[in-house]
Amino acid sequence: MHHQVALVATVAISFVLAAVFGYLADRLRLPALVGYLVAGIVIGPFTFGYAADSALASQLAEIGVILLMFGVGLHFSTSDLMAVRGVALPGAVFQIVLATLLGIGLCHLWGWKPEAGLVFGLSLSIASTVVLLKALGERNLIASANGRVAMGWLIVEDLAMVLALVLLPSIASLSGGGAASAAAHGPAAGGVWQVAIAIALTLVKVGGFALLAVALGPRLVPQLLTLVARTGSRELFTLTVLAIALGIAFGSAIVFGVSFALGAFFAGVVMSESHLSHRAAADSLPLQNAFSVLFFVSVGMLFDPSILIREPIAVVAVLALITCGKSLIALCLVLLLRYPLGMGLTVAAGLGQIGEFSFVLAGLGISLGILPQEGYDLILGGAILSIALNPLLFEIAEWAKKKIRSRWPSSMRLGATNLAALQQRLEVINARNEEREERQQLKKQQLVKTFPLFSGIDDHALDQLLLLFQPMSASPGDRIVRVGERGDAMYFVASGAVEVLLEKGTIRLEAGSFFGEMALLTGTPRTADVVAIDFCQLLRLDRRDFNIFMSHHPRLRAVVSDMARDRRQMNR
Ligand code: CMP
Numbered sequence: 198m199h200h201q202v203a204l205v206a207t208v209a210i211s212f213v214l215a216a217v218f219g220y221l222a223d224r225l226r227l228p229a230l231v232g233y234l235v236a237g238i239v240i241g242p243f244t245f246g247y248a249a250d251s252a253l254a255s256q257l258a259e260i261g262v263i264l265l266m267f268g269v270g271l272h273f274s275t276s277d278l279m280a281v282r283g284v285a286l287p288g289a290v291f292q293i294v295l296a297t298l299l300g301i302g303l304c305h306l307w308g309w310k311p312e313a314g315l316v317f318g319l320s321l322s323i324a325s326t327v328v329l330l331k332a333l334g335e336r337n338l339i340a341s342a343n344g345r346v347a348m349g350w351l352i353v354e355d356l357a358m359v360l361a362l363v364l365l366p367s368i369a370s371l372s373g374g375g376a377a378s379a380a381a382h383g384p385a386a387g388g389v390w391q392v393a394i395a396i397a398l399t400l401v402k403v404g405g406f407a408l409l410a411v412a413l414g415p416r417l418v419p420q421l422l423t424l425v426a427r428t429g430s431r432e433l434f435t436l437t438v439l440a441i442a443l444g445i446a447f448g449s450a451i452v453f454g455v456s457f458a459l460g461a462f463f464a465g466v467v468m469s470e471s472h473l474s475h476r477a478a479a480d481s482l483p484l485q486n487a488f489s490v491l492f493f494v495s496v497g498m499l500f501d502p503s504i505l506i507r508e509p510i511a512v513v514a515v516l517a518l519i520t521c522g523k524s525l526i527a528l529c530l531v532l533l534l535r536y537p538l539g540m541g542l543t544v545a546a547g548l549g550q551i552g553e554f555s556f557v558l559a560g561l562g563i564s565l566g567i568l569p570q571e572g573y574d575l576i577l578g579g580a581i582l583s584i585a586l587n588p589l590l591f592e593i594a595e596w597a598k599k600k601i602r603s604r605w606p607s608s609m610r611l612g613a614t615n616l617a618a619l620q621q622r623l624e625v626i627n628a629r630n631e632e633r634e635e636r637q638q639l640k641k642q643q644l645v646k647t648f649p650l651f652s653g654i655d656d657h658a659l660d661q662l663l664l665l666f667q668p669m670s671a672s673p674g675d676r677i678v679r680v681g682e683r684g685d686a687m688y689f690v691a692s693g694a695v696e697v698l699l700e701k702g703t704i705r706l707e708a709g710s711f712f713g714e715m716a717l718l719t720g721t722p723r724t725a726d727v728v729a730i731d732f733c734q735l736l737r738l739d740r741r742d743f744n745i746f747m748s749h750h751p752r753l754r755a756v757v758s759d760m761a762r763d764r765r766q767m768n769r
Contacts, residue, residue: 207249208257210240211494212487219490228588230331230493234581237497244502254495260443261488262553263461265327266355267442268485269348270465271478272339275411278349280622283615285349288530288544292350293357295526296322299518304572307511312368313572316562319361320576321519323354325552326458327492328584332547332591340627342620343543346536350527350544352462356403358554359456362561363399367392369565399454406453407463410445414467422473427664427742429749431657435480441468442481458553472637476660492553493584499556500581504574511571515579520586524549536619537612539598546594550583551576637663647691647709650757654750665746666736671695671729677713678727684716686737693733698726699768705730715761717743724768 214236222232240249278285300318301311309317329351330339338344371392418441425437442464449460468474505512524545531541559576562568602609641659645652651659666689671677677688677695689711697704697712706712706727716723717740738746747754 203250204253207253208491210247210249211236211254211257211491214239215490215494228335230328231585233490233493234497234500234585237494238500238502238581239497240494241498241500243500249498251495251498254491254498257488258492258495258553259457261485261490261492262327263443263446263457264481264485264488265330265492266458267446267461267465268478268481269326269330269352270462270467271469271474271481272465275466276626277345277623278352280619280626281346281349283619284346284531284534284536284540285353287534288346288527289350289353289357291530292523292526292548293319293322293354296518296523299522303514303518309569309572310567312567313562313569315368316365316558316568317572317576319358320555320558320562321515321551321579322523323358323554323558324351324523324548324550325554325580325584326351326355327489328550328552328587329547331489332587336591338543342616342623343540344547345623346540346619347544347547350548355456355459355462355554358558359403359459360396360399361558362456363454364392364395365558365561365567366565367395369567402453403455403459406449406455406460410449410463410467414463415470418464418467419471419473422468422471422477423664426473426476426661427745429658429661429745431480434476438468438477438480439484456557472633473660475634476657496552496556496577496581496584500577501574504578508571508575511575512578512582515575516582516586519551519579519583520549520590524590532611535612535615537610537616538601538608540612540616542594542598546587546590549590550587551580552584555580648689648711649709650711650753653752658746658750661746665738665742667739669735669737671733671735673729673731675729676726677729677735678723678725680724680726681722684713684720684723685740687711687713687717687740687743688727689736689738691734691736693729693731695727695733696730698728701768711757711760714757715764718758718761724765 215233218232218236218239219229220232222229222235237254238244240247242248242251297315297318300321301314304314304317305311329347333339333344333347339348371389421441422434422437425434428434442461445464445467446457446461449455449463450457453460468477471477527548528538528541528545531544532538555576559568559573563570563573637660640663641656644659644662651662654662668691671693678684680698690706690708692708694705694707695712697706712727713723715721747757
């Protein structure tokens, strides 16, 4: 393949094959993502025929992870995380510890070194956000209490992995690790201190980043979005959303050493504070979908199917650890924390897979010389198989829920009080979000009701108008517009009444009407005085905003121009 077009070829062929295999998978009643994985295997370097550029594909997949984590952040506020912390925090921490121990045990059986076991175990302990989000989304569970607990659980896991990624080099050098780690990170002397300092430094960095994101973000980001939304350009708005997501993800990775994914998650959280967040979410969704497909294709590409023949028993053991071991641990933890079985089953099914973070960890293990290549292949094998089997896990969970409900109905009541309390907390958050959404909706409805003139324009434009309008009040006698002056704004009467003072007499304008448009349309001085004759609420539209808005809405401009023409004729 010509080097210059490697990127184009990788993207094009990935999309084409993912579409074909995704469709075939659907026809076979399999989830589409199995098709995407197969597409990846087909164009991967380990199968015959064309091999796409796997390094490029994994970078594209990284963009997919960034966009997805950004989406998670947009829907998942810090208050959500606080609401589910009672179960998500201890659950995730204990699950990581137990699953890692199982991994270490498995490696011990194979005669690997303990540090290899540690990397291997950690890699198996963390689930993929991309897969979980897809699974929850397909089952309409993202907004449910169970879904939010699973997401919160995963975010805690992600945070723990950031720490693990930073600590691995120190641990490698502490244990004397492989040659690569010793060369790169110095001798083992003073190792414990080294690890302690690395932990402290990481915590300071991540804390600093979180603080900055929480302190500055909610002030800067919504303002920036509002500023751009006022231009009325959808393209510019979408671009800004993406620039913020990718910019924060990349910048935070460089400056604070946190992962791209975590940076993007915080970008989403920060943006969720803005009342324009629903538009940001809608705008970034198509890209999220496209790049998440590339994520699955690139996972497929990394997979060497020969491992299934070389090490069938090891693959089965790894797969059993991921799908059965981890799921059972999660289920038991949820029950021990006194939450219901239904939640335990959903969380267990959702987290019974591994993905992006596992590859990153395993890759680091290889480069530090503490994980054998075989371990990497097994992790990839485990990932692809567990991702493909994940839908089945959800079906088993659903089946088990039904069976248990019919056999032991009383068992479903276990943990009901905790669940009720959790649901109540989540409902408060929901209500707050809905209220914000409703308030905006109500404002738009009122706008259209008061000014039928706006009934033809779309929701997006109404949002923009609400941003552009500057509310102002006027008392009886206030002269709002002076004849002969330069026109700097147009006014809409929301309530009260004004009078236009013409030579021929006066004209009363009430709520729903507008004035000041003539000078803006023609560039000539004001044709009359306009005076408030009642207490008025007015919406002022600045000249610059008027020009931009009208240029995007020619039909509205025509209506206003017609009215201006009629008024001019009347005044002659
Ligand atoms: P403008 O010329 O910018 O400033 C004075 C405003 O008075 C003018 O725009 C119109 O909006 C309004 N106006 C002028 N003539 C009439 C009319 N005959 N009927 C209603 N409003 C008018």
